[in-house]
Amino acid sequence: MPVLRLPKFGKPVKYAYITGRVRAMKTKLIPNEMYGRMLGMDISDIARYLEETQYKEEIDLLAKDYSGAELIEHATFANLAKTYRKLLDVSIDEPQFLMLEYLRRWDVWNIKTVLRGKFYGASDAEIMKYVVPAGELGTEFLEGVAKKDSVNEVISAFDGTDFAEALAKYDGKSLASVENALDKLYYFRMERAVGGTLSVGGGLLLKYVKREIDVKNLVTLFRMNKAGIEAALIQENLIEGGKLSEDLNRMAGQPYADFVRSLEGYPFWSAISDIATSSDEDGVSRIESRLKAYLVRYAWALSNYHPLSILPVLGYIVSKETEVSNIRKVVRGKEAGLSNELIEEQMVVA
């Protein structure tokens, strides 16, 4: 006898609360036109402006310890971590699981930060300034790791965890291979964890992540092909699991002009065509900014097709990260005395 299956009314409803909330949070993000005005301000004015936004609490709290660019940098990082933690706290079930899987990238970021800090002999306090505890690893654990004396001791602190295998690639000379292995591990783990759920929400998250991997690989290709590095070495640095992984693998090691020509027709081509075909020497970093902006737009465009899914949340997470990195670029650029045009080129405006 066929079993009567009632439609699962509760399924998309799980996302109704969190998507409603992130859409309201999105309205509080700094509007794109404000970045242009920020370029005309000095650093103290930017700090004052940020005090009128969602960064107020962090700026007020950190103002006694830091000032100028440092204050803004730490306040934005603290706010980013707080916002992501809030998203995890106010969600349950599938949305929370998928979000946590995505936010594990900050674990990778934090491990990289600690390793780099130790590699170049920074103090634990210095390292902790750049840590963003938005993933699974908490502040206390990271503080403990940052207090270790050497890179090898940091690596041994992760014995028995998933990170151990990637960290074992450290050769004592450079961190590039470890960092690359950590990135690959992040995407591998996500595909294993999220792909295993076979849920609609997980599928949508993977759809975005596959595009993200493609963009990362594309940036690697732009950099390495331009530098004329041989194909095998480039392929080693590409992350597996993207939608276009096979195509991009084939493009490794191609002469730069041929490589650019072969990108025509791909969905991201319209975002980068004008810079990619120009003979601009600094084009690669501008292409990177354009591709990142394309990713932000892609996340929001996908979320229009699936309004009650993880995608609006993902769109917000990506937009928030972009906002923080834009503010930091303006502030650091101004501090270093860079021209407004140069700073503007580096900013990601979706």
Added chain:
Amino acid sequence: MAITDAGVMYGLLAVGAGLATGLAGIGAGVGEQGIGAAVVGVVAEEPGFLGKGLFLMLLPETLIIFGLAVSLILMFAWTPFAAFMQ
């Protein structure tokens, strides 16, 4: 088979009237659960949205009026039944 017994006819009409309002109510409830959850999410960030949110949440409620209208027609205005009442 024609239903000739007035009592059975009355019973079936009452069941129909009940289903019309009841199913409309369930449908509105299903619609409202998502809207309600989303409104609570938005109001948590933007308390000023409460008025608009409540209005949006009550929109599916209007569907019950259709069900209720059908029920009332069945019970009091449908000709054979009205004739039966006399």
